[in-house]
C-alpha cells in the first residue's frame with residue numbers, strides 16, 4: 001500500500017516535470033533572444049532575425065496607393081464627349097484639342113478647365129464657340145491632382 005502511494009507520487013512528480021519542460025520550451029520559442037531585439041526610440045523591440053538555414057523574414061510590401069485613372073483615361077471619359085484628340089476621342093462640341101499644347105500654355109489650359117467662360121475659344125467644329133456650354137464645375141468635380149494631370153497631358157499635345 002505504501003509502496004503504491006510512493007510510486008504514484010513519483011509518477012506525478014515526473015509528469016509535472018515533463019509539463020514544465022514543455023512549457024519552458026514553448027516560452028523559449030516565443031521569447032525573442034537578445035539578438036532578435038533592436039533599439040527603437042529608446043526601447044528594445046523585436047526585430048526580424050535571420051535563423052541559419054531559414055530565409056530572412058522580409059517585411060510585407062505596402063500595396064501601391066490607388067492612383068486612379070490616368071490623365072488620358074480621365075480626358076477620354078470626362079472631356080472627350082465634347083473635344084476631339086486624334087486617336088483618343090471624337091467629341092465635336094468644343095475645339096479640337098489635338099494640338100492644344102502648341103497654341104496654348106499650361107496656365108491658359110488650366111484657366112479653360114476651371115473657368116471656361118474667362119476666355120471663349122474662337123473656333124469650334126460647328127462655327128463660333130458658344131459661351132456657357134463647357135461646364136464650369138470641373139474645379140469642384142475633379143481633384144487638384146486630376147486637374148494638374150489633365151493640364152500636363154493637354155500641354156503635351158503638340
Ligand code: HEC
Pocket residue numbers: 075078079080081082083093094095100104108109112113116117119120121122124129130131132133134135138150154
Ligand atoms: C459639354 C461640352 C464640353 C465638355 C464636357 C468639356 N468642354 Fe472644354 N470646351 C467646350 C466648349 C464649347 C469650348 C469653347 C468655349 C470656351 O472656350 O469656353 C471649350 C473650350 C475648352 C478649352 C479651350 C480650347 C481653346 O482652343 O482655347 C479647353 C482647353 C478645354 N475646353 C478643355 C476641356 C477639358 C480638359 C475638359 C474635361 C475636363 C472639357 N474641356 C470638357 C465644351 C466642353
